[in-house]
Amino acid sequence: xxxVAGTAAYCAPANAQDVFVDEATTVTEFTCDxxxxxxxxxxxxWFIEVEAGINQPFVERGNAKTPGxxxxxxxxxxxxxxxxxxxxxxxxxxxxxxLGGALHWDNPMQPDLANGWSRAKHVNLQAEFxxxxxxxxxxxxxxxxxSIIPFAGLxxxxxxxxxxxxxxxxxxxxxxxxxxxxxxxxxxxxxxxGLQFRFRLCEYVDFFAEARASFYADTWNNSVHGNSIDAxxxxxxxxxxxxxxxxxxxxxxxxxxSQIAALNGQVNDLRAQLLACGEEVAALQAQLPCPxxxxxxxxxxPLMTTVRFTINSDKIMPTEEVNVYNMxxxxxxxxxxxxxxxxxxxxxxxxxxxxxxxxxxxxNAVADALVNTYGISRDRLTIKxxxxxxxxxxxxxxxxxxxxxxxxxx
Numbered sequence: 001x002x003x004v005a006g007t008a009a010y011c012a013p014a015n016a017q018d019v020f021v022d023e024a025t026t027v028t029e030f031t032c033d034x035x036x037x038x039x040x041x042x043x044x045x046w047f048i049e050v051e052a053g054i055n056q057p058f059v060e061r062g063n064a065k066t067p068g069x070x071x072x073x074x075x076x077x078x079x080x081x082x083x084x085x086x087x088x089x090x091x092x093x094x095x096x097x098x099l100g101g102a103l104h105w106d107n108p109m110q111p112d113l114a115n116g117w118s119r120a121k122h123v124n125l126q127a128e129f130x131x132x133x134x135x136x137x138x139x140x141x142x143x144x145x146x147s148i149i150p151f152a153g154l155x156x157x158x159x160x161x162x163x164x165x166x167x168x169x170x171x172x173x174x175x176x177x178x179x180x181x182x183x184x185x186x187x188x189x190x191x192x193x194g195l196q197f198r199f200r201l202c203e204y205v206d207f208f209a210e211a212r213a214s215f216y217a218d219t220w221n222n223s224v225h226g227n228s229i230d231a232x233x234x235x236x237x238x239x240x241x242x243x244x245x246x247x248x249x250x251x252x253x254x255x256x257x258s259q260i261a262a263l264n265g266q267v268n269d270l271r272a273q274l275l276a277c278g279e280e281v282a283a284l285q286a287q288l289p290c291p292x293x294x295x296x297x298x299x300x301x302p303l304m305t306t307v308r309f310t311i312n313s314d315k316i317m318p319t320e321e322v323n324v325y326n327m328x329x330x331x332x333x334x335x336x337x338x339x340x341x342x343x344x345x346x347x348x349x350x351x352x353x354x355x356x357x358x359x360x361x362x363x364n365a366v367a368d369a370l371v372n373t374y375g376i377s378r379d380r381l382t383i384k385x386x387x388x389x390x391x392x393x394x395x396x397x398x399x400x401x402x403x404x405x406x407x408x409x410x
Contacts, residue, residue: 038089038140038248045246049083049097051210051238057105059221059230075104075117079234085130090140090248093130095151099234100124103159105221120221121161124214126192128153142246149196157214159186162222186222190214190232198240206240249311259398263306307366307402311349314361316369324366327404328374338407340382341366346399347388356387366402382407 054076078101085095100123130151134144162182194212201207216230305323307316316324331337343363345355363383370376391399 034252034254036250036252038250040248044244045087045248046243047085047087047095048241048243049081049085049095049208049238050241051081051083051208051236053079053081053210053234053236055079055101055103055232055234057103057221057230057232059105059223075106077102077104079236081236081238085128087130087132087246090135090246091132093132095128095130097126097128097153098123099126103221103232117164118221118223119163120159122157122159124155124157124190124192126153126155126190126214128192130196140248142248143200145200147198147200149198150194151196151212152191152193154189154191157188157190157216157220159188159220159222160184183222186219188216188220190216190220203245204242206242207237208240209235209237211235251310259308259395262398267305305404307362308398309362309400309402311346311397311400312358313400314358314365316365321369324369325374328370328376331370331376331380332374338380338382340384340405340407341402342384342386342405343402344386344390344392344399345388346396347391348396350388352388356385356389359385359387362400362402 056071056076079099080101081097081099083095083097085093085097087093100121102119102121104117104119106117128151130149132147132149134147135141162184192212192214194210196208196210198206198208212234214232214234216232218224218228218230220230305326307320307323309315309320310317327339331339341363343359343361343366345359345362347355349355350358360383363385367378367381367383370381371378388399392401392403393399
């Protein structure tokens with residue numbers, strides 16, 4: 001947990017600034033958070049684990065033949081596990097894991113038996129917090145082959161079928177119920193911790209080896225003797241199946257500041273072009289001796305502006321609503337004019353069919369805002385959508401966009 005806190009401090013947000021100058025030579029300064037943030041849909045990044053291994057309990061201190069705790073292959077038994085969980089970010093995840101199998105341990109409550117060990121069966125259900133240490137300390141890398149994942153959790157355990165080595169009952173227990181009989185099932189609340197070593201086989205499957213220890217109250221095996229804390233140590237191996245793979249989107253405010261600066265440069269260029277065209281028209285009119293022409297009243301001809309969207313979204317962001325407002329004001333000032341609304345999607349995200357539908361939703365969202373919010377007649381709007389088949393900009397992220405354009409002349 002201390003390492004997690006240190007990582008959070010290490011990854012504190014940094015500020016960056018971007019400056020550009022508009023046509024009026026005024027300087028606009030943007031301050032942004034330069035931290036790359038990760039997000040995903042709640043349906044993504046789930047996983048299922050299956051595993052098997054061995055465990056050995058460390059409980060009472062020996063018997064008539066073996067006077068102390070020791071690691072013994074005779075007390076090692078098979079254990080099996082299954083779990084499911086989700087990575088809520090590239091750094092943090094959670095899982096629910098069930099483990100179960102047989103237990104063998106030395107029992108000092110049977111000093112008359114030279115082979116005085118006992119046995120039982122148990123099942124353990126844990127809710128565990130997981131931390132991807134390599135992503136936190138070494139940077140997020142979706143293609144990393146090897147990772148170390150510390151984990152810790154709390155759960156419940158049921159132990160039953162207590163017997164001695166010869167299969168008889170009782171099994172050296174000294175924990176009794178209200179009827180002064182040995183409990184048939186011992187319930188406890190263990191705390192678990194350990195390390196998982198994960199090896200990526202492909203996008204959807206990982207192999208892992210896991211070492212874990214669970215700590216119990218002394219009544220875990222129905223025998224209170226010696227140390228007040230019992231433990232069970234396990235080593236397991238298994239496979240992790242990633243449902244849908246691991247997919248996290250990214251967002252960085254400063255990337256959008258750069259886009260705003262680029263769009264402002266386009267606006268300045270269009271203003272300069274309009275000014276040059278006006279001066280040229282005025283000069284040509286001054287040369288003509290013909291009567292004053294009847295001109296079409298076109299108030300404040302609009303810049304062919306854009307409305308940008310975030311990844312996989314057709315919702316107009318608050319920062320983009322001003323562009324919809326400006327187009328609505330121009331259409332109100334020029335009631336005979338019409339406009340084409342064309343939606344796009346970036347080609348690096350989603351399939352061509354999905355992006356075609358998404359670009360249609362984006363174009364309709366802008367049209368609905370003009371109609372429902374600003375009262376523009378829908379017959380003045382032409383909806384087009386090119387999905388990701390057409391990319392107006394060479395920068396991929398810029399193509400999550402709706403562009404206003406003048407209707408083509410017949």
